[in-house]
Amino acid sequence: MKAKSAGKKIWVSVVMGSDSDLPVMTEAAKILDEFGIGYELVLTSAHRTPERTTKFAKTAAGRGVKIILVGAGAAAHLAGVIASQTLLPVIGVPIDATSLRGLDALLSTVQMPGGIPVATMAIGKAGAKNAALFAARALALEDKSLNAKLTAYVKKMARDVEKKQQNLKVL
DSSP: EEESSTTTTTTEEESSSSGGGHHHHHHHHHHHHHHTEEEEEEOOOOOTTTHHHHHHHHTGGGGGEEEEEEEEEEEEEEEHHHHOOOSSSSSEEEESSTTTTTTTHHHHHHOOOOOOOOEEESSSSSHHHHHHHHHHHHHTTHHHHHHHHHHHHHHHHHHHHHHHHOOOOOO
C-alpha cells in the first residue's frame, strides 16, 4: 500500500485490481487531492492475490480508513470481496477493460447478494470522480471544513455552466 497524502491522515483507500486501472482511478485521486482528503493507492486482486486482498480488507478500519473506493474491470469481483470482509463503506467503480466496454464490470459490481453492500458508480472516469465526491460528502457529515469546500465546489460548477452559457454562440 502506498500513501499518497504525506502528512495527512489516510481516510480513503483507492483500490485497483490492476495497474491498468490507474488512469481511471487517478480521477478519484484528483478529487481527493482537491478537497485535501488523505488517501492511499492500493493494488490488489480478488483473483490473483486473494490473501493480500483479505488482509487489506480486514486491516483497513484499524488503520483509520473510513471509506474504500474500488476500481475493477472485467469480472470485477474486487469490490464485493472487499465488502464481504469489512464493515467500511465500499464504493465500486466499474472499468472498461474488455470488449464488453465495461458492462461486464458494471453488472459484476452492482449485482451484490443481499448483505454485501457496494455502492456502484458509473463506468470509467466519471464514476471514479463521482466515487471520490460521494466519499467526500460522507466524510463532510462530520467535518465542517470539508462541508464548506464541497459547498464552494458545487457553487463553482454552477458558475461554470453560466459562463459557458454566456459564451455559447448561435450559428
